[in-house]
Amino acid sequence: MEVFIVNLIAATFRVSTPIVLAAIGETYSERAGILNLGIEGIMYFGAFVGFLTADKSGSLWLGLLVAILSGILFGLLMGLFTVTLGVNQHVSGLGITLLLSGLTLFAFRLFYGGRSTPPSIPSFQTLKILPDNPILGPILSQYWLTYVTFLVIVPLAWWILYRTNFGLKIRSVGENPEAVDAAGISVPAVRYAALAIGGGLMAAGGAFLSLFQLGAFTHGIISGRGWVAIAIVIFGNWHPIRVMLGGLIFGGTFALQLRLQAMGLQLPIPYETFLALPYVVTIIALVIAGRNASYPAALLKPYRRE
Amino acid sequence: MEAKRFPYQLIKTDTPPFWMRPLIPVLILLTTFLITAGLILTARANPFQAYYYFLISPLSSQVSFLEVLVKATPLMLTGVAVTFAFATGYYNIGAEGQLYAGAIAAAWLGIVLGGLPPLIALPLMIIGGFLAGMAWALIPALLKVRLAVDEVVTTLLMNSIMAYIVSAILNGPWRDPTSGWPQSPEIAESTMFFKLIPRSRLHFGFIVGLIAIAVLWFVLTQTSFGLKMRAVGLGKPAAQFAGISVGRTTLIAALISGGIAGIAGVSEVAGIQYHLIGDLSANYGYTGVIIATLGGLNAIGVFVASLFFGLIDTGAQTVSRAMGVPVYLGQVTQAVMLLVALGMYLLQRYRIVRRV
Secondary structure, three states: OHHHHHHHHHHHHHHHHHHHHHHHHHHHHHHOOOOOOOHHHHHHHHHHHHHHHHHHHOOHHHHHHHHHHHHHHHHHHHHHHHHHOOOOHHHHHHHHHHHHHHHHHHHHHHHHOOOOOOOEOOOOOOOOOOOOOOOHHHHHOOOHHHHHHHHHHHHHHHHHHHHOHHHHHHHHHHHOHHHHHHOOOOHHHHHHHHHHHHHHHHHHHHHHHHHHHOOEOOOOOOOOHHHHHHHHHHHOOOOHHHHHHHHHHHHHHHHHHHHHHHOOOOOOOOOHHHHHHHHHHHHHHHHHHHOOOOOOOOOOOOOOOO | OOOOOOOEEEEEOOOOOOOHHHHHHHHHHHHHHHHHHHHHHHOOOOHHHHHHHHHHHHHOOHHHHHHHHHHHHHHHHHHHHHHHHHHOOOOOOOHHHHHHHHHHHHHHHHHHOOOOOHHHHHHHHHHHHHHHHHHHHHHHHHHHHHHOOOHHHHHHHHHHHHHHHHHHHHHOOOOOOOOOOOEOOOOOHHHOOOEOOOOOOOEOHHHHHHHHHHHHHHHHHHOHHHHHHHHHHHOHHHHHHOOOOHHHHHHHHHHHHHHHHHHHHHHHHHHHHOOOEOOOOOOHHHHHHHHHHHOOOOHHHHHHHHHHHHHHHHHHHHHHHHHOOOOOHHHHHHHHHHHHHHHHHHHHHEEEEEOO
8 A cells, every 4th residue: 555655646747747747838828828739739749759869869858849849939930920920829729730740750760660669769757866765755756847846937937927027017918908018018029939839848748758757759659648737727827836736636536547558457347437527527626616717817818009 | 129020021901812712723833843842752653744633633433433433432421520610619629520420320320210211221321320429519519509518629639539539439349250350340231322324433422512511501691591601601799790600509419510510420430441440531520620710611622623633542552553652642732732822812811012
């Protein structure tokens, strides 16, 4: 039982990492007033381009860097449509997701052909901290990006959004862009910046799966994690710490299902129930949070000076 | 004090220049193919030759032309489904899940109704799929109307839940006992959609798609409900002020949308696969969003866009077979076309002028 719980906690942090990274990225975007449905595609492309770069150059670090740069680029593309052109955010986000998933599959076929086993590379290894301790050893044995996510990226997001001038600008363009404009600050510039940061984090989340956890790229590598991240942002009321908690809850359920499946337990219900459970929980959470959810006031609204 | 500003700006115009209107589709096509030409070059293929296989060659033989119509069939249905919702300002991204709900119903009814003559069985299949898609659309629609929960997120999540339900069914009760494949038992012959043309894959679903297009046209332009839908879509407060029940209108439109997406699932099961399988839909639900948007949320537009996307899907297979360009070129082309069109429609409403 003790081993089970220790492994479950360890797996929860590992499984949550990509979701939390992407959800924090989406938090930046939505705080600035842009719902980025391109998230699923940006994660997918990030996972692939990171893998491809690492495979061809032999450097995992270069792979991660290229993935993040691709995310920034497509965050900016989202900005071109939603900030500069001011078109419907749902449709342009979905368009970017379809573009990037198509592009990824196209490039995958081009570079790796129609092989049946996914190509793999030696991935980043977990850090060994207190390896002899039976409880802390497995829990602390995580990838460095997991540490960076929970100890740096999440607190930093809170600090930036609530304690810096730049964060104030992000929150303001998401609440009241007219006032920001009147204060002589460029609304588009702040929104582009938030989308770029957001895109970079989303792609890093995707690359975590291919460069850390799997060391491989598969067609179903993201399989809806981006949509989960979107839900978690609402669940977390656009607050980085609460978004992180939402990510951990999702990761926990997912890890539990993986453990139970790995133990070969014969359950009276199909294991898909556990896979679907986080989505059901999120919908219920949305219903409960629905009344209190404080959507950024200018979310989905393009800003154009009259 | 303003720093250096971009020397051009967009000015809103109510009437686009008259020469612009017919030019826009041409510009969209040219720009899209210019962008995808780069992709074709990376596959070391000649873009002009690729475009021939892509756009001309499917239309040059009867077999491949019918295949275009086969590919257009599910897109017509999901395109109509999404249009019903979007025109009412309800952003149903859940057509993919609703399609599978209809497909499950069809796979079940296809066995249960085995003894009935086709004349009775086929309408029951379609009604069953409609109800199943509607039921799956009901939860997010009610949450939206009653509790103001954002439908974009819930419909997306419902898609993921449906994917797991399909997987649970196919790996559990419906796993093929003889082959072990995750696919449902074959539906009875009397419930299969008949072929419109012998020795082709074109089936009754295409007629159903045409009817759906006609229904969309009729509802949107000839009924007072269509007027209400569009009023709600244009702006909820104004519609409310005009005495329209926004909640009721949204709910009905959302349910019709889910139902028609469900019929798309029936059409694929009863017309093409004869089984429920995990990858029954090649993103038809999501592509429906593109079709509805490109089609300008009207029936004729959706019809033309579905046919064109059917052509692209067929063409992508031809290019893939003939030149070894990955078949995913089709999906990329469709997405690029959407993004280009989004930019272009805006050009129609705005003029670029130099700042003075």
